[in-house]
Amino acid sequence: MPSFEPVIALSRGLEILRVLNAERRSTVGSLHKATGLNKATIVRMLETLEHEGYVMRDAERTEYLPTGRCLLLSHGYDQHLWIGGVAEPIMHEFRKQIGWPSDIAIFDRDAMIVAQTTREPGSMLFSRRPGFRFPLLSTSMGRAYLAFCPEEQQERIITLLAAIPGKSTELARQPKKLAPLLAEVREKGYALMDEAYSQHVFDGRVWAMGVPVRDGDEVFASINIMMLHGVISVEDAVRNFLAPLQETATQIARALTDKFRATLWAPGGAKAD
The missing domain is CATH 3.30.450.40 (GAF domain)
Structure with missing residues (x-):
């Protein structure tokens, strides 16, 4: 059994990142449809992931894309x-x-x-x-x-x-x-x-x-x-x-x-x- 309750914000951020990697190009609307999270939460998660370098924003299309930094998360799994x-x-x-x-x-x-x-x-x-x-x-x-x-x-x-x-x-x-x-x-x-x-x-x-x-x-x-x-x-x-x-x-x-x-x-x- 885990010692602590799950960190909900982290769980949501990981879910957003998972869907981003699956869709390749995502909008706030597509992420809302896939995860059920409210759009304000999604925007906050996207801006955090962008700040950390895992996501980039295509301003012209208002789309979000995963960056190469996401590959670092899978280096230990082969x-x-x-x-x-x-x-x-x-x-x-x-x-x-x-x-x-x-x-x-x-x-x-x-x-x-x-x-x-x-x-x-x-x-x-x-x-x-x-x-x-x-x-x-x-x-x-x-x-x-x-x-x-x-x-x-x-x-x-x-x-x-x-x-x-x-x-x-x-x-x-x-x-x-x-x-x-x-x-x-x-x-x-x-x-x-x-x-x-x-x-x-x-x-x-x-x-x-x-x-x-x-x-x-x-x-x-x-x-x-x-x-x-x-x-x-x-x-x-x-x-x-x-x-x-x-x-x-x-x-x-x-x-x-x-x-x-x-x-x-x-x-x-x-x-x-």
């Missing part, structure tokens, strides 16, 4: 890059096989982080770089990870998410909806992106299918295929791509397991046997 490097050649071959882009992502406390991607540079719809954080409960990779991770860990994650306010965590407070959804993912072997999330982030044009990257009960990550509505249906994608996607996940899991044994490193900092 697990997603490590896993992404192992997965990259396997994912590259998979992209050539199916023709659609994929991501691999790892769990990070209350969200997922893109570790590697085969999305084409410059694509507006599929633009997500390694290091991008996204929600668990509304995405195919988040759902795939949560459905297949060990039961004790799953319960801890859901409890944590339920305590975080906002639309992205609402499902964690609705166990009668979440439990059947996760059971269905386990039964089918894959998860789908939530339609509301697709509408919010991709204007409803993109959908995704995700599966876990696991070795037995150890879930290292999850991997998806990103596809366009109107080009391929869920039924056709499952029929044509699910088996290759699961095989790719198995190949990555084997490569990661071999790498862990070679380096005596394991997820969560535990030493491999």
Whole structure:
């Protein structure tokens, strides 16, 4: 248990910085919509972050942008890059096989982080770089990870998410909806992106299918295929791509397991046997 109550101002400032990094260019209005904070608080946080050098203001467009100083906050974290490097050649071959882009992502406390991607540079719809954080409960990779991770860990994650306010965590407070959804993912072997999330982030044009990257009960990550509505249906994608996607996940899991044994490193900092 923590010794003190959380510093609310710091929590709000970090939330503003998180959204800024996700949006790349933000306005007070877009930050208000994403965080629910009142606009006066947002302006105060932005001016503080600007003073500290983490944010710059584009006066002509009244927009705010993260600066290179934000990179200093992530210098101590490289697990997603490590896993992404192992997965990259396997994912590259998979992209050539199916023709659609994929991501691999790892769990990070209350969200997922893109570790590697085969999305084409410059694509507006599929633009997500390694290091991008996204929600668990509304995405195919988040759902795939949560459905297949060990039961004790799953319960801890859901409890944590339920305590975080906002639309992205609402499902964690609705166990009668979440439990059947996760059971269905386990039964089918894959998860789908939530339609509301697709509408919010991709204007409803993109959908995704995700599966876990696991070795037995150890879930290292999850991997998806990103596809366009109107080009391929869920039924056709499952029929044509699910088996290759699961095989790719198995190949990555084997490569990661071999790498862990070679380096005596394991997820969560535990030493491999």
